[in-house]
Amino acid sequence: MLIFFKRLAAYFRRQSFWFGLILAAIILQTAFRLAMPLAFQAVFDVGIAHQDLDFLWTLFGVMTVFWLVQALASLGQDAAAARAGLTIIQQLRERMYDLVMSLSPARLQKLRGGDLPARFSTDLLLIEQAVVQTTHVVMFSVLNVLLSLGLLIYLDWRLALLTVVGMLAGLQLPKLFSKQAHQANYDRKNSEGRLLDNIQEQVFAGEVIQAFNLNPMMRARFTGQVDQLDRKAMAAYRADALVGRSGSQSASFLQIAILILGGFFVIKGSLTIGTMVAFSALLQNLVAGISHLSGAVPQIVKAGSSMKRVDELFAYSDDRPAETRFEVLPKPDHALSLSQVTFAYPQQRPTLLDVSFEAGRGTRTALVGASGSGKSTLLKLIMGFEEPLAGVMALDGHDAAAYSKSAWREHLSLVPQEPYLFHMSVRDNIRLGNLAADDDAVAAAAAAAGIDDAIRALPEGYATLVGDAGVRLSGGQKQRLAVARAVLRQPFVLVLDEATSALDPKTEREVMAALEQAVSDAVLLTVTHRLQTVVAYEQILVMDAGRIVARGNHQSLLASNDLYRGLWDKQQGFTISADGTKAEITQKRLARIDLFADVEPEALSTLCGLFTSRLVPEKTAIFKKGDAADRFCIIADGMVEVLPYAEGETRFKRMLLDTGDFFGELALLDDVPRSATVLTRTPTLLLELRRDHFHTMMDVSPALRERIKRAARGRRDEASGHAPG
Structure with a gap:
C-alpha cells in the first residue's frame, strides 16, 4: 500500500492546497467521532448520576453544533478529493499521451495494441478511484485509529493494552496477504491487456483470418485467454478478500474480549459504568476505523498494480533528450x-x-x-x-x-x-x-x-x-x-x-x-x-x-x-488502357517468362490472345489457400502480397510481388489446391490464363506440352520459396 502512495508522492505534493483542506476536514470529523464516546461517559457519570438536565441540554447543543460543522467539512472534503484526484489523473494521462506520441514507430510497436488502451482506461480508472474515493478514507482511518488508541489508554490502560496487542496481531494478517494480492491483481491486469490485444488484432486481421479459415483456431485462442483471465480474476478476488476480511474479522473478535474483561472490571468496582460505555463506544470507533482501513487496502492494492503498469509505460522514453536540441x-x-x-x-x-x-x-x-x-x-x-x-x-x-x-x-x-x-x-x-x-x-x-x-x-x-x-x-x-x-x-x-x-x-x-x-x-x-x-x-x-x-x-x-535494367525490363511489354481496366502482353514479354521461354513464336502469339484482363480492388483476395487452382496470373500493374500460412502458428510469412511478376504457374499443369492466399496491396490489373484454355492449346501441340512440363519441373522444386502455385 505504501508503494502506491510513494509512486504518487510527487503528484500529491503538487496538490498540497487541496490535500490541506482534506486533512483539515478529516481532523474535524475525527474529533467529532472521538468526542461522542466521551459524551456518552459524561451522560452516565455526570448527567444521569447527578440528575442534571441543564448539563444534558448544554451537551446536546454543543454536540449538535459540532456535528453540523463536521458534516459541512465532510462535503468540502469530498469536493476537494475529487478536484485533487481528477487533476492528478489528468496529469498522468497527459504525461502518458505525450510519451506515447513521442515514441518512434519501432518502439511504439513494442507496446501491445490492445494493452495500451487498457492502461489509459481501466488502469487510470482504478488509480482515480483510489485517489478520489479511498485515499481520504485511509487518512481518516489511520488518524482515527491512532487517536482512539490514545483515548483508550487515557480511559483505562488495562483494556487499552489488550486492545493494542489484539490490534497488532490482527494487522499482521492483511500484511501477510497483501503481497499476494498485489501480484494477483497485477497478473489479472496483464491478462486483461493480452485479451484486449488479441481482440484488436483479430478485428484488424479479419480479412486474413477469413481468407485462411482461421476462425476455429482464433476462437480457441480467444477462449483460452478468457479462461486464463477468469482464473486470474478469481485469484485476485480471493486475495483481495483475504486482505479485507482478515483485518476486520480480527477486530470484531477483539470486541468480544474487551466486552468480557470490561464487564469483569465493572463488577470488581475498578471501572465505572460510564467509562465502560465510553470505552466500548470508542472501541467500536476503533474497530470501524480498522474495518474501513481493511476495506481500503484491496482498492489501494489494485490501484498499486495499475500504477505499476503505468510506470512500465513511463519506462519508455524518447530516443534522444529533447533538452539537448534546438x-x-x-x-x-x-x-x-x-x-x-x-x-x-x-x-x-x-x-x-x-x-x-x-x-x-x-x-x-x-x-x-x-x-x-x-x-x-x-x-x-x-x-x-x-x-x-x-x-x-x-x-x-x-x-x-x-x-x-x-x-x-x-x-x-x-x-x-x-x-x-x-x-x-x-x-x-x-x-x-x-x-x-x-x-x-x-x-x-x-x-x-x-x-x-x-x-x-x-x-x-x-x-x-x-x-x-x-x-x-x-x-x-x-x-x-x-x-x-x-x-x-x-x-x-x-x-x-x-x-x-x-x-x-x-x-x-x-x-x-x-x-x-x-x-x-x-x-x-x-x-x-x-x-x-x-x-x-x-x-x-x-x-x-x-x-x-x-x-x-x-x-x-x-x-x-x-x-x-532488370527492374525496368520486368515492367515493360504491357499495354494498358486509358481507364486502367484492360491490359495486353506482347509476345516478346511473354517469352521472357521462363515457363514460355522455348515456346515457338506462333504458339506464343496464340497464348497472348488467351490472356484476359481483371482489375482487382485493393485489399482483396485474388484467391485463397485451398481454392481450386484454375488460372495463371501475370501482374500488368499493381502489387500483391503472398501469404503462405503454417498451421498452428499465428505469424504469416509474407512476400510482395509487383508489376511484371507472375504466380500460379503450377496451376496450368497440376490439379492441386492453392498453397497460399494472394491479397492485393493496391488496385491490381491482372492478365489471367485459364487452365482449361491452356490445356486445349497443349492438346493441339504435344511438343509445347513437353517444353512446358520441363520448365514446370524446375519451378516445382522452388515453388515453396517463391510464388504460390
Whole structure:
C-alpha cells in the first residue's frame, strides 16, 4: 500500500492546497467521532448520576453544533478529493499521451495494441478511484485509529493494552496477504491487456483470418485467454478478500474480549459504568476505523498494480533528450543531404549501410529497388521516425541530430502508401497539412491533387464527414486527399511513399504532373514500384540490401546498371488502357517468362490472345489457400502480397510481388489446391490464363506440352520459396 502512495508522492505534493483542506476536514470529523464516546461517559457519570438536565441540554447543543460543522467539512472534503484526484489523473494521462506520441514507430510497436488502451482506461480508472474515493478514507482511518488508541489508554490502560496487542496481531494478517494480492491483481491486469490485444488484432486481421479459415483456431485462442483471465480474476478476488476480511474479522473478535474483561472490571468496582460505555463506544470507533482501513487496502492494492503498469509505460522514453536540441530549424533553401547514414533495428543486422546522397531544391529524386532493399526504412529516417546509428542527415547543413523532431519535421511532408484520414470533414482532413490555411487554399490544394471536382460532388461537399479512417471514401480518393494535405503544407521536402499506387496509370500521371507543378520549388523524394512514373526524374537511386548501388537518370542507369535494367525490363511489354481496366502482353514479354521461354513464336502469339484482363480492388483476395487452382496470373500493374500460412502458428510469412511478376504457374499443369492466399496491396490489373484454355492449346501441340512440363519441373522444386502455385 505504501508503494502506491510513494509512486504518487510527487503528484500529491503538487496538490498540497487541496490535500490541506482534506486533512483539515478529516481532523474535524475525527474529533467529532472521538468526542461522542466521551459524551456518552459524561451522560452516565455526570448527567444521569447527578440528575442534571441543564448539563444534558448544554451537551446536546454543543454536540449538535459540532456535528453540523463536521458534516459541512465532510462535503468540502469530498469536493476537494475529487478536484485533487481528477487533476492528478489528468496529469498522468497527459504525461502518458505525450510519451506515447513521442515514441518512434519501432518502439511504439513494442507496446501491445490492445494493452495500451487498457492502461489509459481501466488502469487510470482504478488509480482515480483510489485517489478520489479511498485515499481520504485511509487518512481518516489511520488518524482515527491512532487517536482512539490514545483515548483508550487515557480511559483505562488495562483494556487499552489488550486492545493494542489484539490490534497488532490482527494487522499482521492483511500484511501477510497483501503481497499476494498485489501480484494477483497485477497478473489479472496483464491478462486483461493480452485479451484486449488479441481482440484488436483479430478485428484488424479479419480479412486474413477469413481468407485462411482461421476462425476455429482464433476462437480457441480467444477462449483460452478468457479462461486464463477468469482464473486470474478469481485469484485476485480471493486475495483481495483475504486482505479485507482478515483485518476486520480480527477486530470484531477483539470486541468480544474487551466486552468480557470490561464487564469483569465493572463488577470488581475498578471501572465505572460510564467509562465502560465510553470505552466500548470508542472501541467500536476503533474497530470501524480498522474495518474501513481493511476495506481500503484491496482498492489501494489494485490501484498499486495499475500504477505499476503505468510506470512500465513511463519506462519508455524518447530516443534522444529533447533538452539537448534546438526547437527552431532555420528555413532551408538549398538541399537535403545524407552522408554515410547507417541504421539497424535493435539486435538486428543493419538495414541501411553508408547511404549518402544530396537532393537539391526543385529537383526530383526516386528511390527504387526490390522489396526489402531499404527504401521504406530510409524514408523513416528522413521523416524522423527512426534515428541513424551513424552518419548525418541535414537540411542546408543543419544536422537533424541537433534539432527536435518537431523542428525537423516542420520542413517535411509525407504522403504514405496507406494514408490515414481522421473522422472529420474532408476540408478539415486536408487542412491538417496547414492549420492556418483558409478554405480557398484548401480547395486549391485539392485541385492540385485532382480531387476538387469529386469533393464538390459529395453530398455535403467539403463538409462531408469521411468516417473512421476514411471508410466512406475509396482508396484512390483517400490517397488524393493525402496528396492535397501534403501540397497544402508547402514543405521543403515532400516524401511520397507509393503515394499514387491506388490510382490507375493515367490518373497517376495527371496527379503527379499537377503535384510536381504545385511543389516545384520543393525537394521531391519518391518511392515507387512504377518506374515509368520517374523516367524524367533528375536523380534515381537504386537500392539493394540497404545500400545505394547505383545513381543517375533513367537513361544512364539503363545503360550502366543491370539491376535497374532488370527492374525496368520486368515492367515493360504491357499495354494498358486509358481507364486502367484492360491490359495486353506482347509476345516478346511473354517469352521472357521462363515457363514460355522455348515456346515457338506462333504458339506464343496464340497464348497472348488467351490472356484476359481483371482489375482487382485493393485489399482483396485474388484467391485463397485451398481454392481450386484454375488460372495463371501475370501482374500488368499493381502489387500483391503472398501469404503462405503454417498451421498452428499465428505469424504469416509474407512476400510482395509487383508489376511484371507472375504466380500460379503450377496451376496450368497440376490439379492441386492453392498453397497460399494472394491479397492485393493496391488496385491490381491482372492478365489471367485459364487452365482449361491452356490445356486445349497443349492438346493441339504435344511438343509445347513437353517444353512446358520441363520448365514446370524446375519451378516445382522452388515453388515453396517463391510464388504460390
